[in-house]
Amino acid sequence: MRSSGDHAARSSHHWWKRQPRETKDRTQGMVTRRAFIDATSAVGATALLGATSAAAGATTAPSAAGVTHDEARARDAIRAANVGMRAGYAALKSELSTRLSPVIVVQNDATGGRFTLVRDGSPRETVRPVPELFELAKSISHVPQGIFSILAAYISPTVPRLPNADRIDPHDLELVAFERPGSGGWSDPLQRYAATLTTARRQLVRANLPGELEHSCRQILDASLAYIGIAVSSGTCDTASFQRYSARVYPSIRTNMEYAAAAQISGVEGLMREWRARIGEERWRDLYTVVLSIWTTSELNQASIIIRRCMNPAKVATHLIDLSTVEVPHDPVAVALDNLARIVVDNVSAETVLPTDPVVADAFKGREDLLSVEILRQLGPTAGAAPSASPSTKEPTCPIRKE
Structure with a gap:
């Protein structure tokens, strides 16, 4: 199997060979990469040096930190070297992002995910491959969380005496339970949610779900409506009673989880087989996949x-990149390709720029900060931290095992 470096070199060679001489610098309204680097370097350096020099030139006396005017200018000149590096790096990364191929970008969502096939830097096809059963099963499984979200602010901020009390962080509980217990502000929102659940319960039989799944959804909805009725009529909500309710519906939730997982597996694997046949085995061997998800689902991500x-x-x-995001990006494909281009550049530059220190090179290529190795070395064994394992050495295992 050829190396990714050989593949990149050959791809670059063939691209240049195919282009007419007058288009090799991407003309016709587009600046050359060299011009872009030079212009960006100049603008960046001017902005940096101009702002800093102006501040330094406001007085000829040494600054409060003891830095003279000449020292400030000299330090600005040093910083300009980094400005130039960043300009060149940005240009290389930007151009590479238009050449990445083949890539699959996955944006996780409530329907099982949006999958985009990218070839030669351009999205070719976007598919939602997961059957609707996935979304329906999860929708009913989320009902207890929906009830809790309404009640949480009004429960007691004191950790209750429950079997799992030691697993509840007292400070976290205080932050979540920010309303005055007993104020009753939860009643109206909870009754409105109950109306939504009642409609779902009445329509459930018409949804044409598998018998076992319909039964588990009915149990969750019935138990949820019963709990809401008691809470509203009594005017009280507390953690203990909610946990008794949630424990009763959990077996039904597990049934829904089984159906949702089976639907996602069948949908995603079916799409992968289709795209693999279309791309061909040779190119599929070099496939990159970037999966975007919010932080809370980025570890052991289902896709x-x-x-x-x-x-x-x-x-x-x-080549399988789990990309954690703060929120769903406006353009998932652009975000994925930009980050993947950075990863690919760093993979090659780490071994080229840092050929004599594999440990630091691995930090450069991975998710560690480049200085992390040296900081840990200086802090010593009492630092209480160690470099995280590289993706190549981590094999995830599922924490939930079916008995």
Whole structure:
């Protein structure tokens, strides 16, 4: 199997060979990459040096930190070297992002995910492959969380005497339970949610769900409506009674989870087989997959678990990228390709710029900060931290096992 470096080199060679001489610098209204680097360097340096020099020139006396005017100018000149580096890096990354291929970008969502196939830097096809059953099963499973979200602010901020009390952080509970207990502000919102659940319960039989799934959804809805009725009529809500209710519906939630997982597996694996046949085995071996998800679901991500089985086993550790986001990006494909371009550039530059220190090179290539190795070395064994394992050495295992 050819290396990714050889593949990149050959791809670059063929691209240049195919282009007419007058288009090799991406003319016709587009600046050349060299011009872009030079212009960006100049603008960046001017902005940096101008702002800093103006501040330094406001007085000829040494600054409060003891830095003279000449020292400030000299330090600005040093910083300009980094401005130039960043300009060149940005240009390389930007151009590379238009050449990445093949790539699958996955944006997780409530329907099982949006999958986009990218070839030569351009999205070719976007599909939602997961059957609707996934969304329906999860929708009813989320009902207890919906009830809790309404009640949480009004429960007691004191950790209750419950079997799992030691697992509840007292400070976290105080932050969540920010309303005055007993104020009753939860009653109207809860009754409105009950109306939504009542409609779902009445329509459930018409949804044409598998018998077992329909039964589990009915149990969750019935128990939820009964709990809401008692809470509203008594005018009280507390953690203990909610936990008794949630424990009763949990077996039904697990049934829904089984149906949702089976639907996602069948949908995603079916799409992977289709795209693999279309791309061809040779190119599929070099496939990159970028899965975007919010931080709370980025570890053992459901899409990643399925997709890794469909990728080249020799490269899955480095070519399957779980990208954690703060919120759903406006353009998931652009975000994925920009980050993937950075990863690919760093993979090559780490071994080229830092060829004599594999440990630091691995930090450069991975998710560690480049200085993390040196900081840990200086802090010593009492630092209480260690470099995280690289993706190539981490094999996830599922914490939930079916008995």
